[in-house]
Amino acid sequence: MSLTRITAKSVSRVVATLLVIGALALVYGLVAGSVLGGRMKAEPSxxxxxxxxxxxxxxxxxxxxxxxxxxxxxxxxxxxxxxxxxxxxxxxxxxxxxxxxxxxxxxxxxxxxxxxxxxxxxxxxxxxxxxxxxxxxxxxxxxxxxxxxxxxxxxxxxxxxxxxxxxxxxxxxSAELLARTQWLRQSLDGVDGIVRISFILFWLALPIWVYIDAREKGANAAAWGMLTLFTNVVGWSVYMIAGPKTVRCPACGTVQDSSHRACTQCGRHLKPVCAQCGSLIESRWSFCSRCGAKIE
Ligand SMILES: [Zn+2]
Ligand SMILES: [Zn+2]
Missing domain, CATH: 3.30.450 (Beta-Lactamase)
Structure with a gap:
């Protein structure tokens, strides 16, 4: 799959999934780690x-x-x-x-x-x-x-x-303590790996999202992508605040303000709208929220 076919939306789902996985693994690590730490500390010596x-x-x-x-x-x-x-x-x-x-x-x-x-x-x-x-x-x-x-x-x-x-x-x-905590210790090793891998993947996915999003909006995608590659959430925050508020028309290619519902050059809808009443709809809807028309 070429990079031009990956959309910012699909990459943003990957980023969100990695965040959730990493956060869940960290919470598990915190809880299981303190349980394990308590058992280890309680060992008489x-x-x-x-x-x-x-x-x-x-x-x-x-x-x-x-x-x-x-x-x-x-x-x-x-x-x-x-x-x-x-x-x-x-x-x-x-x-x-x-x-x-x-x-x-x-x-x-x-x-x-x-x-x-x-x-x-x-x-x-x-x-x-x-x-x-x-x-x-x-x-x-x-x-x-x-x-x-x-x-x-x-x-x-x-x-x-x-x-x-x-x-x-x-x-x-004692062998007894080690046997009793073996599963906990092994699961913590696994969680440790998951946290590291999801952190690395998150670090790489975020600049990819910024790159694709900036390219779709007609901004300097390479510069924004590089900034985010090196500074991660800092670069992403700067991009979200100071980055382009534009979209590129998929039909004629002109850069349009992101608030535009239709392209000012060719008239193409820039956001999905209901064929019946013309109000804005979301892609996951089956029916229009305003008029109830079935969305194809
Ligand atoms: Zn257009
Ligand atoms: Zn409608």
Missing amino acids: PAKALSEEVSASIAGGRVNEVQGTMDARLGAVPDVLTFMVVDRAGEIIAAKPKSLIGQNLEGFDIHIVRYPLGALGVPVRFERQGGPGRFAQIVFRGHDPDDGRVAIHFVYCTSPDGRGYVVLSSWLR
Whole structure:
């Protein structure tokens, strides 16, 4: 199908459909994500309680006691992968296992919120950037951060001398929790894909609509289309406000004001009208709203 046969109306339906699909997927992501986030957060772990205890010790000025507390409490807990106190420069000052002490997490800048609604309680996932980053190597200890089995927990705290610390722990989630949330997690992955794809298609469909609409109205279609391609809804808004208020007559090709009911050049109807009474009709109607005549 050539581009000249696609009408602005058919493209506008595609744009509207993409908006609805994207919006529904986002709403589902918000609801399902907060349900999942709640279940994940509610998971009991020895690391969480100990994190609170360690951060209280730091806030009380007893930073040098925390390694002893961790050694005493975490020795017999197999599910905890890592437990560490990190200063704001990223240096690990206390840890289980102890071999991590002195290593640097490089400012935590490797973690990325994967879901678009991460800030609203949807679980934060860690994306690999060209293979497991240093952060992942240290914190997840050989486990794949993308497979959802590893939980991670942060507590921020400040010692009395004003230094900031992060108590960071990671542990393996229970198989029972993962089985119970599997469907939810997989559906969120699917929704994530739908949101991304509909966003990209929407981004591409809008300039196509503007291009076709501007061409039908005899305006500079290429310029309006390019503007919308690069600025999307901004360009579209400018087009709707400042764009052409004209239509091109399908019979003789002259540019006509969009308020004209008939072409001033050749007399052709520019809007569909009732054959019986001449009032304006809409294409989806079967009968005229004014005189009731059947519309062919
Ligand atoms: Zn005409
Ligand atoms: Zn009529």
